[in-house]
Amino acid sequence: MNKNGILVVVSGFSGVGKGTLMKRLTEKYRQYALSVSATTRAPREGEEDGREYFFKSREEFERMIRENRLIEYASYCGNYYGTPREYVEEQMAKGRDVILEIEAQGAYKVKQQYPDTLLLFVMPPDAKTLVERLSGRGTESQEVIESRLTRALEESQMAEKYEYMVINEDLEEGVEKIRSLIEAQRDKIGRNLAFVQEIRTQLETLLKKGE
Ligand code: 5GP
Numbered sequence: 686m687n688k689n690g691i692l693v694v695v696s697g698f699s700g701v702g703k704g705t706l707m708k709r710l711t712e713k714y715r716q717y718a719l720s721v722s723a724t725t726r727a728p729r730e731g732e733e734d735g736r737e738y739f740f741k742s743r744e745e746f747e748r749m750i751r752e753n754r755l756i757e758y759a760s761y762c763g764n765y766y767g768t769p770r771e772y773v774e775e776q777m778a779k780g781r782d783v784i785l786e787i788e789a790q791g792a793y794k795v796k797q798q799y800p801d802t803l804l805l806f807v808m809p810p811d812a813k814t815l816v817e818r819l820s821g822r823g824t825e826s827q828e829v830i831e832s833r834l835t836r837a838l839e840e841s842q843m844a845e846k847y848e849y850m851v852i853n854e855d856l857e858e859g860v861e862k863i864r865s866l867i868e869a870q871r872d873k874i875g876r877n878l879a880f881v882q883e884i885r886t887q888l889e890t891l892l893k894k895g896e
């Protein structure tokens with residue numbers, strides 16, 4: 686069987702609760718490694734450098750791009766966001782499943798580089814819930830909320846290219862849904878062609894012996 690870790694991209698509109706879902710998922714199932722992105726956006730209250738994000742200046746971020754230290758990066762609502770390469774490749778080589786919580790442009794770029802990637806899109810139960818969650822966060826200005834809703838509308842089209850959606854209504858149900866999708870990905874035939882080949886070889890050997 687394929688012992689490499691699975692790369693999972695989780696996207697979803699701002700405010701949909703991806704962060705909470707990922708936190709719970711990785712607390713409950715320790716085998717999943719959550720990648721920490723780099724960003725030029727300012728930290729929100731309570732966020733810590735190296736925990737939610739690596740907070741970078743534009744110059745630092747652009748240096749990371751030049752040095753090919755990001756698997757992908759994208760510009761989102763006026764800031765750069767990107768996935769540091771080293772951690773992801775290291776963890777996958779160790780057989781750990783790695784989760785990237787990134788937006789859609791980045792997701793497509795990851796899928797191009799790693800076609801085995803599982804693309805999940807987290808949806809709110811309805812649009813009103815999304816607005817309530819964004820406003821309830823209390824950390825964003827009205828202007829930022831509107832820019833994120835406009836972006837959500839655009840992303841709803843990008844979501845069509847994803848493989849599965851997860852509706853975030855109940856936290857535990859959402860976590861279990863994500864876990865079962867990751868586990869199913871592990872058993873995809875396309876990931877396990879070496880195993881299929883091995884069985885074929887064994888069968889051929891057995892048949893030859895019986896001749
Ligand atoms: P926020 O500012 O709300 O933390 O994140 C804004 C958006 O950027 C979210 O959709 C989040 O998933 C996305 N994002 C976070 N990190 C990355 C990254 O490394 N690459 C890309 N492409 N998007 C990211």
